[in-house]
Amino acid sequence: MFDAASNPPSFWHNGPAPGAFYNFPGTRSGPGDFRQHSQAPVTTATSIVALTYKKGVIIAGDILGSYGSLARYRNCPRIVKVNDNIILGAGGDYADFQYVKDLIEQKIIDEDCLDDGFKLKPKSLYCWLTRIMYNRRSKFDPFWNNFVVGGIQDGEPFLGTVDKLGTAFTDKIICSGYGAYIAVPLLRDALEKNPTPSKAEARELVEKCMEVLYYRDARSFPKYQIATIDEVDGPVVEGPISVVQNWDLAHMIH
Amino acid sequence: MSVLCPEIPPPGFSFANCKRNALLESKGFPVPKATKTGTTIVGIIYKDGVILGADTRATEDTTVSDKNCEKIHYLAPNICCGAGTAADTEQTTQMISSQLELHRLYTNRVARVVTANQMLKQYLFRYQGHIGAALVLGGVDATGPHLYSIYPHGSTDKLPYTTMGSGSLAAMAVFESRWKPDLSEDEGVKLVRDAIAAGIFNDLGSGSNVDVCVIRKGSVDYRRTYDEANKKGVRQSSYRYPKGTTAVLSTKVINVEVVDVAVHQIEPERMDTA
Numbered sequence: 001m002f003d004a005a006s007n008p009p010s011f012w013h014n015g016p017a018p019g020a021f022y023n024f025p026g027t028r029s030g031p032g033d034f035r036q037h038s039q040a041p042v043t044t045a046t047s048i049v050a051l052t053y054k055k056g057v058i059i060a061g062d063i064l065g066s067y068g069s070l071a072r073y074r075n076c077p078r079i080v081k082v083n084d085n086i087i088l089g090a091g092g093d094y095a096d097f098q099y100v101k102d103l104i105e106q107k108i109i110d111e112d113c114l115d116d117g118f119k120l121k122p123k124s125l126y127c128w129l130t131r132i133m134y135n136r137r138s139k140f141d142p143f144w145n146n147f148v149v150g151g152i153q154d155g156e157p158f159l160g161t162v163d164k165l166g167t168a169f170t171d172k173i174i175c176s177g178y179g180a181y182i183a184v185p186l187l188r189d190a191l192e193k194n195p196t197p198s199k200a201e202a203r204e205l206v207e208k209c210m211e212v213l214y215y216r217d218a219r220s221f222p223k224y225q226i227a228t229i230d231e232v233d234g235p236v237v238e239g240p241i242s243v244v245q246n247w248d249l250a251h252m253i254h
Numbered sequence: 255m256s257v258l259c260p261e262i263p264p265p266g267f268s269f270a271n272c273k274r275n276a277l278l279e280s281k282g283f284p285v286p287k288a289t290k291t292g293t294t295i296v297g298i299i300y301k302d303g304v305i306l307g308a309d310t311r312a313t314e315d316t317t318v319s320d321k322n323c324e325k326i327h328y329l330a331p332n333i334c335c336g337a338g339t340a341a342d343t344e345q346t347t348q349m350i351s352s353q354l355e356l357h358r359l360y361t362n363r364v365a366r367v368v369t370a371n372q373m374l375k376q377y378l379f380r381y382q383g384h385i386g387a388a389l390v391l392g393g394v395d396a397t398g399p400h401l402y403s404i405y406p407h408g409s410t411d412k413l414p415y416t417t418m419g420s421g422s423l424a425a426m427a428v429f430e431s432r433w434k435p436d437l438s439e440d441e442g443v444k445l446v447r448d449a450i451a452a453g454i455f456n457d458l459g460s461g462s463n464v465d466v467c468v469i470r471k472g473s474v475d476y477r478r479t480y481d482e483a484n485k486k487g488v489r490q491s492s493y494r495y496p497k498g499t500t501a502v503l504s505t506k507v508i509n510v511e512v513v514d515v516a517v518h519q520i521e522p523e524r525m526d527t528a
Contacts (some may be wrong), residue, residue, distance in 0.1 A: 093293060185424035185452040212430040252414045
């Protein structure tokens, strides 16, 4: 005979309940763990345009922080000198860029404190950033950025990029965001005709790209920064520079 | 009903096929997803007229289905339409081409580009973007050279230079940096060729060769394969084995002798239906 009121004894304890989420034992989870997963970027920056020239690297990007479709912060510089060998530019979420920038700055300070004559090299920073970005994406909590690292290593110019998925590669021409669709074709064509431009030629190319990007990217701004690094002048970050705009076309459109 | 006067289609949306489509879907035949075919098509206005350019790759998802297709369609003797991004552009341009011819006969005048533009946009708007035709329309008529870009939903832009398709950003970058008013024909053709080349080499949906069409007052110059940007590679050497590579050990020849040739008529037997 059975007791209608009693439930059958459970087969196992502390196991998954049908239909409910189950926290596997061993993972860190607690009341304070309100980590966001795969967040959405808030204040964003648009493209970065970068290329290597003869014995140097040039990186440029505008100084707008967009809040969705609102051009909210018109002075958000995002190209920084890391040390005498390296310059870094970033696009994407501005808050994540500021956080990573602080991490890098602390690393430079720690290195200065060691006072052993060694300076962080571009390839090392590039490698370290790749690991940070990939590990964050593997935890579903990415830094929503696209970093462009430029510098001189062993006398050769180095240019690499890492994105929020941890995809990393090096190339002579690197552009992120809309720059990848608009600036890369222009730069590829120019470098095919002139594989090692001089600093002035490279600068002219970059200025042209920033002009075209201002015409065609809806989240761009006519003021931008340019950073160059080579053995002669070292790292130099200039800005803000204004785009020379040509609106003669307006009279031809009816 | 006069044959020469084209019937003005009723205003508003044409829901003629909706009931049939719903019935088919319920029977298990959903509307096929329109595959986007990548393209780069461009047009510019130069000193004496209009120059249109297009790549020649037709894609089916990630495969190239046609290496050398024609994307510049004919609309009227003085108007050519660079069409891209969908297969029904072919039908749309043919239909508008016949309507334009009827219109030309009815009015006894050379067709104007703005007429073609109106016909195309009214047709596309009626289908609310379901006809995925994105067109670059260019031509020279009595009022001068004109260039329009027409989008699948029916909006149009009248511009001195325009690009469409997946390679449009690469091509537009070239135009924005190098276009200026009153280009000569050679400069214009070079600019168009460079813009299409930018699309071909930087966009995966575009490729193969460059077609160019120059339209001036009184003449059209359709340069099919103006620039063969991607030549098929030539094989360095032959893989054929020379005679004697495999040693012949023995040979045996058997001749087939024809003894007798005879013709027999065979009567078809009646079928046995018993």
